[in-house]
Amino acid sequence: MRLTGFEGQTAFVTGAAGGIGLAVVRALTQAGAQVVATDVPDAIAQAPQMDGVTWTALDVQDADAVTACVDRTIRDHGPIGLCVYAAGILAEGALLETSAEAWRRVLAVNLDGAFHVTTALGRHMAQGGQGAIVVIGSNAAGIPRVNMGSYPASKAALHMMVRCLGLELAPQGVRCNIVAPGSTLTTMQTRMWADDSGAARVIEGNLALHKTGIPLGKIATPEDIAASVMFMLSDQAGHVTMADLYVDGGATLRA
Secondary structure (H helix, E strand, O other), rough: OOOOOOOOOEEEEOOOHHHHHHHHHHHHHOOOOEEEEEEOHHHHOOOOOOOOOEEEEEOOOOHHHHHHHHHHHHHOOOOEEEEOOOOOOOOOHHHHHHOOHHHHHHHHHHHHHHHHHHHHHHHHHHOOEEEEEEOOHHHHHHOOOEEOOHHHHHHHHHHHHHHHHHHHHHHHHHEEEEEEEEOOOHHHHHHOOOOOOOHHHHOOOEHHEEEOOOOOOEEEEEHHHHHHHHHHHHHOOOOOOOOOEEEEOOOOOOO
């Protein structure tokens, strides 16, 4: 099956220079979309230049900057039909040892930033009567984590926010969905590994830390996640909204 609905579309992607975000940008351009790829300046400085991609610096924590960036994109590229929110950060540490500042920073990017971007794009798409928004959540939204409390908390709230937004926008023909990766071969994942056995430990799991392993026996690639994002954005998912698609090799053992 060939996915359709991308040719000639303008797509807005956040966290676009990261592992999953960059894989999504590549997939969108290969499918014929024009992509406005946003990230923080340091990340953009290292991002590859690609045909069909306009790199734009954006701090998703700044609501006014998000509004201005969306308005500028519409002015320069026309209506935005696709949005992927892939920005996200992770902070390790026990909740009892987490500062209020560290807590707020995780929520500011993972939750507040998603609110700023998806509502700005949602208002725009609603006026046109169509559009698709996909937010990168996490399987951590559905399972507690040891020494990582702020991250799953932010993702659980994110999942519900997107579903509520999808309920509001459904009558206007705008679909809102979540792709929830598990452990994926990105910098966010590998920087938690102490040595070359990190991948094997993740796949095996750790009962002492109440961490399940991965039944499929492998860690996802960014391209694995991007493929699921592309489906959710496509015409072939035209009757799918408010869904949480877990792409984690079975790690959360969901019913």
